[in-house]
């Protein structure tokens with residue numbers, strides 16, 4: 001099989017796309033702005049990189065993307081939610097398609113829509129539409145909130161969020177990656193969007209209980225107001241009213257969702273929050 005071009009190769013999802021393809025013996029060209037740091041990340045997490053070539057490049061460097069894409073069969077496309085995300089991803093996809101790459105698997109978001117209240121959701125909508133206008137060979141994966149976000153949300157054994165008693169379709173990034181890997185290995189694009197969730201919607205109280213049981217250390221969920229959350233974020237130098245709005249949506253039940261797309265595509269049920277907490281118990285305990 002031809003190599004797969006992976007943009008966003010070190011991301012929460014991308015790193016598992018690289019290792020999943022490596023496990024499936026598919027060669028990978030992994031783009032990262034820092035190849036040394038990337039290899040350290042994979043080694044620290046014990047993730048396979050057999051057959052993966054790390055290419056140090058910025059996604060905005062289209063000459064570098066064209067060279068990396070030469071001879072690749074397909075591409076996985078992800079980056080960060082910066083204001084120039086649309087231009088960055090669309091230009092990179094154009095360069096890859098010009099080099100003969102396709103199908104494209106795009107990491108999008110469950111809330112992608114032209115009139116979404118979140119900048120990233122509007123950006124993903126625009127990128128999806130641009131990609132769909134360039135090729136019919138695409139899969140737009142729209143995951144819900146990543147379980148891996150919890151690594152930064154559990155602070156001093158407290159989850160302090162303005163999410164009320166709401167539930168969300170939280171999903172393990174490894175299951176998003178497994179879905180992407182299955183589509184890439186089978187070389188069968190969905191030609192549609194797929195909304196990806198975990199096996200059932202859960203509340204932050206349930207999440208705290210799962211981490212408590214896995215680590216033998218009490219972790220509690222303390223619901224707070226949006227203002228209290230914003231004050232805490234500002235103190236951490238991360239102020240963003242958009243993030244607070246996500247938790248308002250959780251509180252209002254907007255993200256209380258379940259789909260069976262992961263199981264339909266991969267043939268395997270996505271991991272539960274309890275399984276995730278057990279797998280990463282050491283990481284939560286060492287915080």
Ligand SMILES: NC(=O)c1ccc[n+]([C@@H]2O[C@H](COP(=O)([O-])OP(=O)(O)OC[C@H]3O[C@@H](n4cnc5c(N)ncnc54)[C@H](OP(=O)(O)O)[C@@H]3O)[C@@H](O)[C@H]2O)c1
Nearest residue numbers: 008009010011012032033058059079080109143144145146
């Ligand atoms: N977190 C969630 O709950 C969630 C839910 C739904 C959808 N999403 C979507 O998932 C995507 C990834 O989000 P994330 O926060 O999880 O990101 P992340 O893990 O921090 O990963 C970002 C990746 O993009 C790469 N990247 C960024 N700018 C780049 C550039 N200029 N050149 C080359 N590579 C670049 C980074 O590579 P290097 O740093 O190695 O260069 C890294 O691999 C976002 O678009 C987000 O909207 C996230």
